[in-house]
Structures are given as structure tokens and as C-alpha cells.
Amino acid sequence: MVAKKYLDIYDSYDRFHNGKRVREDSWDYVVVPTNAMAMREKYDINFSEDIIPEDDDLCDRLFQAGIEMLCTTGFYNTDIGRVLQISEEEVFEGIRRAPKKIKIGSGKEEVCCAPRRGNPSGPPIIEGGPTGAPVTEDIFVPMMQSYAQEATVDVLVSGVLNTIKKHPSITNTPWEIRATLAEIGFVREAANMAGRPGLGI
Numbered sequence: 001m002v003a004k005k006y007l008d009i010y011d012s013y014d015r016f017h018n019g020k021r022v023r024e025d026s027w028d029y030v031v032v033p034t035n036a037m038a039m040r041e042k043y044d045i046n047f048s049e050d051i052i053p054e055d056d057d058l059c060d061r062l063f064q065a066g067i068e069m070l071c072t073t074g075f076y077n078t079d080i081g082r083v084l085q086i087s088e089e090e091v092f093e094g095i096r097r098a099p100k101k102i103k104i105g106s107g108k109e110e111v112c113c114a115p116r117r118g119n120p121s122g123p124p125i126i127e128g129g130p131t132g133a134p135v136t137e138d139i140f141v142p143m144m145q146s147y148a149q150e151a152t153v154d155v156l157v158s159g160v161l162n163t164i165k166k167h168p169s170i171t172n173t174p175w176e177i178r179a180t181l182a183e184i185g186f187v188r189e190a191a192n193m194a195g196r197p198g199l200g201i
Contacts, residue, residue: 135162143159149194156201158187164178
């Protein structure tokens with residue numbers, strides 16, 4: 001099953017703007033839950049007490065349900081209130097074209113991020129950091145440095161500056177942009193101070 005053409009950013013833009021209009025509350029409380037329940041019943045999905053399924057048949061059904069859920073429901077764009085629909089062929093073509101592994105970081109800190117399958121022998125990649133949590137300016141660099149100094153940490157995940165130059169980093173304002181740029185610089189500074197300048201962010 002190969003799509004004639006994969007869905008690129010230009011196709012996505014056009015499809016979103018020509019997509020069906022749906023109110024956000026309807027999407028959140030009607031469309032998604034209704035379709036999810038339908039997939040649950042159709043594919044007989046029941047986790048019981050197992051949060052992480054190990055049954056191969058259930059895993060296969062979950063995957064099939066996920067693909068059908070995506071193709072039935074589509075993607076919702078909250079900015080314009082429209083839905084992008086995608087075909088199963090396009091989903092699989094996207095999966096086929098997706099990178100099989102990526103390299104993160106540089107020099108001796110470079111790590112390879114690749115899919116892990118059933119009980120692999122090697123250790124996973126460890127990401128260290130406050131992961132999007134708000135962090136004050138005065139402790140941002142020392143906090144990130146403390147993560148970078150941990151030998152088991154392979155990649156740094158930044159926190160979010162809640163102020164920049166003591167000014168609130170309000171969403172959708174130039175202050176948010178300034179704060180984001182500062183975060184990147186501060187994380188790199190912390191990695192340098194830890195003696196690991198090549199750590200991926």
C-alpha cells in the first residue's frame with residue numbers, strides 16, 4: 001500500500017484551510033470521545049489492570065485502532081477551527097518516509113536515538129531537565145548545569161523561563177520570543193559549564 005504522494009506541509013496547509021469547520025468544544029467533548037469509544041468496541045480493546053500491554057494481539061489491535069482513529073477523526077487545528085483529513089495510504093507513506101534514527105548532540109556527547117523493540121539489551125537514552133516546567137531566571141543556569149553534570153544524562157530538556165529581564169514572558173508577545181532565545185543560550189551555557197558542550201538539547 002503506497003500513496004501516490006505523501007502529505008507535505010503545503011498539502012497540509014491547503015487541507016486545513018479547506019477542511020470541515022468544527023467547534024473546539026465539539027471536537028474535544030463529542031468527536032474525539034465518540035470515535036475513541038467506537039474504536040474501543042470495534043477492536044475489543046480492554047487494558048484491565050495492565051497499564052502497559054504485553055499481549056502481541058492487543059498491541060496489533062491498538063495499532064490498527066490508532067490508524068483508523070486517525071483516518072476517521074483527522075487532525076484539528078485550534079487556530080482556524082478546521083479539520084485535516086488523511087487517508088490510510090498517506091499515514092503509512094508518512095511512516096515509511098520517517099527517519100529510522102536520529103543523531104542528537106555532537107562530538108563525544110552524540111547519541112543515536114532509534115526505535116527500541118521488545119526487551120532490548122542496551123540502555124535507553126536518558127533526557128534530563130525540568131521538561132517545560134516554569135523556572136526562574138536566577139536558578140535556570142545552575143539547575144540545567146546540575147542535570148548536565150549527571151553522567152547518565154544523554155540529552156538536556158529545557159525548562160521555561162517565566163520571566164526574562166524580570167519581565168513576564170507572556171505568550172504570543174515579543175517577550176516570549178526573547179525568553180525562548182534566552183533559554184537556548186542558558187542551556188548551552190549550562191552544558192559548557194558542566195564540561196559537556198556537545199550535549200544535545
